[in-house]
Amino acid sequence: MTEPDAGARFTEMYASCHEQVYAYAVSRAGRHLADDVVGETFLVAWRRLSTVPETPLPWLLVTARNVMHGRYRDEVRQASLAAELRAWAEEADADVADGVTERAAVLAALARLSENDRELLTLVAWQGLSNREAAHVVGCSVATFFVRLHRARKRLEAAMEDAPTTFDLKEFSR
């Protein structure tokens, strides 16, 4: 069960990954739930340390994702995330630096996308995951991931134009 270097390995893994796991948790469930998600994720990681791969981040994000789905009802998580997305857009709006319009617009557009689209886009744009790693986190093949990411990008572009958007709403359900 426990290897001699388990504690050190775990501590190193925490030191190198906790910020990214937190960022993912915030982007998926809002900051009100993120601390809990991080704590629970690393507890699972400790208990299952011998099965954590050498590159732990994708595994940790999958676990965080499972923790979120197992621990909170969807409404609770989505309400917390909606508050988070509103806060980002408002803060970006209040910012007077250059490029704020675009910044606020892309965050507002992100908030209007489906949860699935938002997850793909933020995994790539904010978590810095490779397409392969991101596909692993959301549980699909790399080929499928490319297709889904392509569609999500198109929908984000469309959402950045002023509503009403031009893309086919039926695509949302795919």
Added chain:
Amino acid sequence: MSRHRDVLRVLSEARPAQLDRGPRPIDLAAVTAFPQEAGDRANRRRLVLTAGLVPAVAAAAAVTVMVAQSPATPTPQPTLAQRPTPADTPTTARGLLLVAAEQVADDQTVGGRYWVTRIENGETRQVGPKARPYDVVLRMTEEKWLASSPKDKSWVFFQSLGAAPATAADKDAWRQDGFPAQWTEPAPKGMKPVVISAEGGPRLLRTPGGLSGRDVHVLGGQPITSAELSALPADSAALKAYLVKRYKDTGGLEGENDYLFNSADALVLDLPVTPEVRAVAYKLIAGLKGITTLGSVTDQHGRKGVAVAYTRRGDSGALAQTRLIIDPRTGHALAEESWSLGARDKLMSYTLVLGAAWSDDTPPAK
């Protein structure tokens, strides 16, 4: 805005600062005080770590109160008692497990307000001077009152029992090291050094305010509720199908056979399931590849049992073995031990089940 700019790049530059604030610090010592689940080490290569970086432990959390428990207390010895097995005990792993399945199926368990478990967990840690390191076993007890109903809260108590030399040879090395009462280990940058204490600590409530009824159990590395556990199918094929589905849902990062063993092992060890499900879990283990029997053994408290072993190839070719020790009179699991096999087999960690039963009592306040 321009449609010519890559929207992903725009999004990337709009990354909110809130993502970078970092989580509330977690108590690593409290996390690593939890027992680890048996797992498959073959799936990853060992990380290359600095020589000085040995284990972080729960001992950092152990408040020094009692001095009574000296490191000279009897040490847990790896004990594999002599054969032969009693005449009426099956001599194959499969036979032992099928008998245990029959026995536990007869349990007259009716459920209750709380599933109460008491376990003792021990872990071997390497300490001492670099030139002459030795092993100590760090022991702790955990008492859980796990609510059946989501209306009740669950409570977990924890007590460190301190660390003591693992074997007579380790005790000798400890003497030559000058009988230290604690061992300090350097930690990675930004972390406090970890102290392993020979002394035990007070009994602590690990869950101030209690835990809500959800997610207090772990099966196969993922949270599972009491309701889900009590609804597990008492049918071999259906239980296996359920576990395989769970395995696939979790991403399948370890081998399926390992996952099935670990999950079934947890079900027979101390999870609140019906006697029928426990019996089916034994049968599931009996059908897995890699199961052998070690015959009669005693656990770390000297209790007599029969052992079933699950062996897999670990890092650098070494064999890792999980031993499930069963009371042949009742079919109940007594303990689980994790061994590293080699020129000298080494006990890496153990879990003793000191109690696992339903209760309608009120949980203690502390």
